[in-house]
Amino acid sequence: MIKLTRYWFEFDIDVIEEGLPPGIAMGCGLTAFSYEDALFILQNNIFIGKQIPPLKRYIEDIEISTLEPGHVLPNIIMPSFHRGVWYPQGYSFL
Numbered sequence: 001m002i003k004l005t006r007y008w009f010e011f012d013i014d015v016i017e018e019g020l021p022p023g024i025a026m027g028c029g030l031t032a033f034s035y036e037d038a039l040f041i042l043q044n045n046i047f048i049g050k051q052i053p054p055l056k057r058y059i060e061d062i063e064i065s066t067l068e069p070g071h072v073l074p075n076i077i078m079p080s081f082h083r084g085v086w087y088p089q090g091y092s093f094l
Contacts, residue, residue, distance in 0.1 A: 004031045006079050006086075007038045008062040011053040020053070021046045023088030026072055029062065030085045041084060045091045 010027040013020065028046060032038035035058075042052055067073055067087075077086040085091035 002033060004033060004081065004083060005038075005060055006031050006062045006064070007035070008059040008067065009038075009042065010056040010058070012056040013053050019050065021050075021091075023090065026068060027087070028085065029064075029067070029072075029076060029079065029087035031079045031083055033083065035060065037083075045085055 006029065008027055008029050011024060013025070024046065028042065030038055030041050032041055038058075039052070064073070064076070064079065067076075072087060075087065075089060077089055079086040
């Protein structure tokens with residue numbers, strides 16, 4: 001059985017730059033086969049045709065309950081056994 005891992009990415013963006021994908025200011029959560037696969041999903045599902053901003057940090061095997069409770073937690077698609085983006089919404093699962 002292939003293991004999927006939950007990742008949380010935060011980007012080093014001080015000001016919301018024009019042209020950045022909507023919803024990424026607080027971070028991005030996704031489920032992938034590996035770190036490299038997670039970057040592939042970021043590039044091909046969120047930052048299509050754009051460069052991924054520098055990473056401030058990323059967390060592998062993120063515990064969902066530790067995410068920001070006021071906006072992030074109420075707005076995630078529950079990550080389970082599906083590969084793809086679960087926060088922000090609007091970027092489909094693969």
